[in-house]
Amino acid sequence: MFNKRVKIKDLLASEARNQEVVVMGWVRTFRNNQFIALNDGSTNNNVQIVVGLGLYDDSFLKRITTSASLKVTGEVVESLGKGQKIEVKAKSIEILGDSDAEKFPLQPKKHSLEFLREIAHLRFRTNTFGAVFRIRHSLAFAVHRFFNEKGFFYLHTPIITASDAEGAGEMFKVSTLPFDNTPRNEDGSINFKEDFFGRATNLTVSGQLEGELAATALSEIYTFGPTFRAENSNTARHLAEFWMIEPEMAFYDIEDNMNLAEEFIKYIIKYAMDNNKEDLEFLAQRMEDEEKQKPQTERSEMGLVEKLEFVINNNFERITYTEAIDILVNSNHYKKKKFQYDVKWGIDLQSEHERFLVEKHFKKPVIVTGYPKEIKAFYMRQNDDGKTVAAMDILAPGIGEIVGGSQREERLEKLESRMREMHIPIEEMWWYLDTRRFGTVPHAGFGLGFERMVQFVTGMTNIRDVIAFPRTPKNAEF
Ligand code: 4AD
Ligand code: MG
Numbered sequence: 399m400f401n402k403r404v405k406i407k408d409l410l411a412s413e414a415r416n417q418e419v420v421v422m423g424w425v426r427t428f429r430n431n432q433f434i435a436l437n438d439g440s441t442n443n444n445v446q447i448v449v450g451l452g453l454y455d456d457s458f459l460k461r462i463t464t465s466a467s468l469k470v471t472g473e474v475v476e477s478l479g480k481g482q483k484i485e486v487k488a489k490s491i492e493i494l495g496d497s498d499a500e501k502f503p504l505q506p507k508k509h510s511l512e513f514l515r516e517i518a519h520l521r522f523r524t525n526t527f528g529a530v531f532r533i534r535h536s537l538a539f540a541v542h543r544f545f546n547e548k549g550f551f552y553l554h555t556p557i558i559t560a561s562d563a564e565g566a567g568e569m570f571k572v573s574t575l576p577f578d579n580t581p582r583n584e585d586g587s588i589n590f591k592e593d594f595f596g597r598a599t600n601l602t603v604s605g606q607l608e609g610e611l612a613a614t615a616l617s618e619i620y621t622f623g624p625t626f627r628a629e630n631s632n633t634a635r636h637l638a639e640f641w642m643i644e645p646e647m648a649f650y651d652i653e654d655n656m657n658l659a660e661e662f663i664k665y666i667i668k669y670a671m672d673n674n675k676e677d678l679e680f681l682a683q684r685m686e687d688e689e690k691q692k693p694q695t696e697r698s699e700m701g702l703v704e705k706l707e708f709v710i711n712n713n714f715e716r717i718t719y720t721e722a723i724d725i726l727v728n729s730n731h732y733k734k735k736k737f738q739y740d741v742k743w744g745i746d747l748q749s750e751h752e753r754f755l756v757e758k759h760f761k762k763p764v765i766v767t768g769y770p771k772e773i774k775a776f777y778m779r780q781n782d783d784g785k786t787v788a789a790m791d792i793l794a795p796g797i798g799e800i801v802g803g804s805q806r807e808e809r810l811e812k813l814e815s816r817m818r819e820m821h822i823p824i825e826e827m828w829w830y831l832d833t834r835r836f837g838t839v840p841h842a843g844f845g846l847g848f849e850r851m852v853q854f855v856t857g858m859t860n861i862r863d864v865i866a867f868p869r870t871p872k873n874a875e876f
Contacts, residue, residue: 403469407440410484414474421445421486422469422494424523427506428462433479436468442525442680446477446485454491463499464506465523468492511863518867518876526684529677530864533670534852538622540669541643541848544662545620550645553612553619555605560597561830563607564775565822568629569600570638601626604845605644607777607830610806613646613841614833620645622848630871634860635749635797635850639869646843652779652788652805655842656716656765659792659801662846663763664710670855671706678703678855685857698796699761702857705795708762715760718768719747719786725759726751746773747791752798763800764793776820778804780812790844794854803844810834 403420404412423438423445432451435444447470449459462468472486479485503517504524514521521527542552558572574594575581581589590598605621612619621644628638645658671678682702689697700708717725726732726741731754739748747766756764769789771780778787792801807813813834817824824831852864862868867876 405440406436406438406443406445409445409474409486410441410443410482412474415476415484417474418471418489419474419486420469420471421447423467425462425464425466425468425497427464428459431459434462434468434470436470437523437528439522439528442528442677443482446479446482447472447491448485448487449491450488453488458491458493461493461496462491463497463502465497465502465504465520467494467497469494511860515862515868522866525680527863529674529680530852530856530858531866532677533674533681533856534864536670536673537666537852537855538848540666541620541622543669544665545645548618550618550620550647551612551616553605553609553616553621555602555608555621555623557602557624558595558599559602559608560595560599561607561827562600563602563604565820566603566629566775568627569603570626570628572599572601603627604642606646606843606845609644609646609843610777610830610841611833613648613843614837614839617649618645618647632871633749634862635853637849637861637865637868637870640861640865641848643846643848644843646841648839648841650805650842651840652767652790652842655803655805655844656767656790659790659803659844659846660714660765663792663801663851666851667706667855668710671703671710678706681856681858705857706855712762714763714765714792716765716767719766719770720768722747722751722755722764722766725755729754729759731758744770744772749798752793753796756793756795756798761795763795766791766793771816774804776817776822777806777813779807780816788842792844794850796857796859797850797854799847800850800854801844801846803842805840805842808834808838808840810838 403422406421406423409419409421421436423436426435426437426444428434432449434447434449436447437444469492470486470488471490472488474484475487477483477485504520514524522531562569581592583589603625605623609619609621624639625642626639629636685702723741723743731737732741737750739750741751767790768781768786770785771787774787774789778789780787788805790803791799794800807816810831814824849861849864853861856864858864862870
């Protein structure tokens with residue numbers, strides 16, 4: 399058996415002394431031909447390996463370079479040096495894999511995040527990305543724990559679908575038809591009858607519609623899977639492939655929906671705070687250093703950990719869309735013409751508006767409800783005013799929209815007439831409408847963009863730095 403090692407995280411936490419251990423990992427630094435900082439990814443902390451002077455010849459020591467992989471057998475002892483409680487006095491060192499120092503692109507210094515994106519296959523070996531991906535894991539685990547504790551069922555919705563859940567037409571097509579010599583109908587259009595599924599299909603933009611089918615039988619479900627959007631948005635918060643969590647609940651109205659979303663967000667943040675303390679502190683320090691580069695007025699008032707504590711300990715602000723517009727129009731920011739996009743009732747809130755509301759005005763997460771029906775999806779429940787729908791978006795400081803959700807239109811006639819108005823193919827959606835025909839119930843749900851959540855918790859400003867291999871316009875490397 400090869401893997402008889404102790405993980406560095408466990409070793410650093412253990413009280414064991416003067417015992418033999420085996421550790422394996424990658425070299426971070428090697429000082430004075432004597433001290434190796436070894437890291438195995440279980441924690442950001444390295445274990446110090448002490449190489450007895452004169453134990454190895456020079457040609458061997460030269461191979462202990464940054465990112466070489468080692469198996470070290472040695473004795474755990476109290477450390478006399480500063481910065482660590484223990485160290486491992488090496489008895490034997492085996493080089494599992496050399497790393498050519500001339501060619502290895504990471505140096506023990508700070509690299510820009512942009513540069514690291516170009517070597518995303520190696521960026522896991524940096525402190526920053528180690529911390530981000532351990533926290534991402536914790537958040538994902540907490541998602542399942544939260545819903546499991548509440549008796550929700552994890553539903554796997556299809557990746558390949560024939561419907562456009564959001565009706566926004568931002569889909570990647572899925573087809574096995576040849577690009578040249580594509581089979582055509584008489585009118586020149588593509589003959590999808592000859593395609594793999596016998597119809598046009600695409601990658602899913604949301605599992606919601608299928609989620610509704612299950613929720614109207616199992617009561618409470620959630621999905622957690624990849625979703626795909628071919629929107630050409632080159633921003634710090636858009637990906638073409640992102641992960642979304644979509645709970646869907648029967649017997650919920652919009653207020654129940656808001657309550658659940660708020661509780662859920664607080665729960666997963668708390669879980670990361672309890673389980674990833676060191677990584678969060680590391681990222682908080684990183685953020686603080688970065689903030690120092692910014693002018694005083696742009697610096698955030700709270701540190702990362704402080705911000706997270708504030709969010710879990712305070713109620714989210716709840717306002718209507720109409721109130722949001724009033725706040726924006728009456729702001730000095732608006733009067734001084736500082737918004738790039740105009741503000742009036744009916745507009746889709748731009749990210750500058752969302753950020754003004756959460757960062758300048760309320761200084762906390764905000765839930766906005768009652769959006770104009772024209773800017774929202776066909777399935778949202780129509781309010782009695784005839785103008786707005788029971789939509790809710792949650793806006794987070796530094797991120798903007800992190801959750802989008804709604805109470806669903808459960809009344810068949812109202813749903814059908816809205817679909818007709820919006821040119822949604824009613825016949826094709828017979829299966830969706832059947833839930834309104836057979837035992838329809840008030841129900842609601844929302845979608846949390848997982849990467850935006852990871853951004854919020856880690857303080858990373860670019861969404862490309864919280865997913866292992868980002869997919870963005872003109873970029874699908876690795
Ligand atoms: O607001 P959206 O489009 O809502 C839906 O898809 C609904 N079907 C959800 C539901 O009610 N079940 O997307 C939900 C969230 C957004 O608030 C945002 O956090 C995230 O998904 N999101 C993206 N994240 C990264 N990159 C993109 N291109 C995203 N588009 C949406
Ligand atoms: Mg949305």
